[in-house]
Amino acid sequence: MPAKRQKPCPALGGRQFKTYREYEQHMNQIRREAEPGLPLEGECLDYAIAYLRWHEEWEDHLANHGSPEVLTVELNLDVPPYRDSRDQHQFWVHYEDGDSEVFSYKLDRSTFGYPNSFDLDRKRKLRDVKLAARHIIRPLHEELKHRSGLRGDLDVHHDKESFQSLLFRFFWDKLRIRQLSEINVIDLDNIGTKRFSPEQVAQGWYQFHEQEATLIVMTKAEHQAWHSAHGKDAEAPWDMLL
Numbered sequence: 001m002p003a004k005r006q007k008p009c010p011a012l013g014g015r016q017f018k019t020y021r022e023y024e025q026h027m028n029q030i031r032r033e034a035e036p037g038l039p040l041e042g043e044c045l046d047y048a049i050a051y052l053r054w055h056e057e058w059e060d061h062l063a064n065h066g067s068p069e070v071l072t073v074e075l076n077l078d079v080p081p082y083r084d085s086r087d088q089h090q091f092w093v094h095y096e097d098g099d100s101e102v103f104s105y106k107l108d109r110s111t112f113g114y115p116n117s118f119d120l121d122r123k124r125k126l127r128d129v130k131l132a133a134r135h136i137i138r139p140l141h142e143e144l145k146h147r148s149g150l151r152g153d154l155d156v157h158h159d160k161e162s163f164q165s166l167l168f169r170f171f172w173d174k175l176r177i178r179q180l181s182e183i184n185v186i187d188l189d190n191i192g193t194k195r196f197s198p199e200q201v202a203q204g205w206y207q208f209h210e211q212e213a214t215l216i217v218m219t220k221a222e223h224q225a226w227h228s229a230h231g232k233d234a235e236a237p238w239d240m241l242l
Helices: 020-033 042-052 058-065 118-148 163-174 199-212 220-230
Strands: 068-075 089-095 100-103 154-159 184-187 194-197 214-219
Touching (some): 020 042, 020 089, 042 068, 042 089, 058 118, 118 154, 118 184, 118 194
Antiparallel strands (some): 154 214
């Protein structure tokens, strides 16, 4: 039997609508009415952040760039003004590492409102696990960047063994975990920052990663070139966790 959307629709940023299309329409209203270049604030910011957390790439961007610091609507003159000039308004998220990304206000309809689908629940849980793991080791990576003496936009590359492989080994070999539900992830704030609970698990992962990982600091351009030549890191065997 195919999964069905949650009814009533989940509330976002204090807003509760009757249909999913209304959520998209409200986001579009914020986009069109915002002053270009000025950060969103108050209820508009709360709604936009809650809304973008349903974007299919949201967790991946948080894992790569850290928490969003500013959300703005900015003009993109490459977009034709089909109806009026406000069609050129686009959402931009500015992260703590200095990077920024444009996000469509179109909902990720493949996931929004399907909280009881096993496959989607599992996908989101794995994203939360990876996001928490990256947040916990971020201080170590930032320290290595600072000590490297390199300039510009920097990344930390996992050499010899990938981040995902290390994380899977931590749970499978170190903690002897066999079910994904045994991994507890908590929200530290309302912008997607996550951490393992209890704290002993978070500290254990930090120490395991510090001892086992082979880390190389390089520029973002060098890191992108490396992955272009060698491909993306292989997915860990998460299916072994029931």
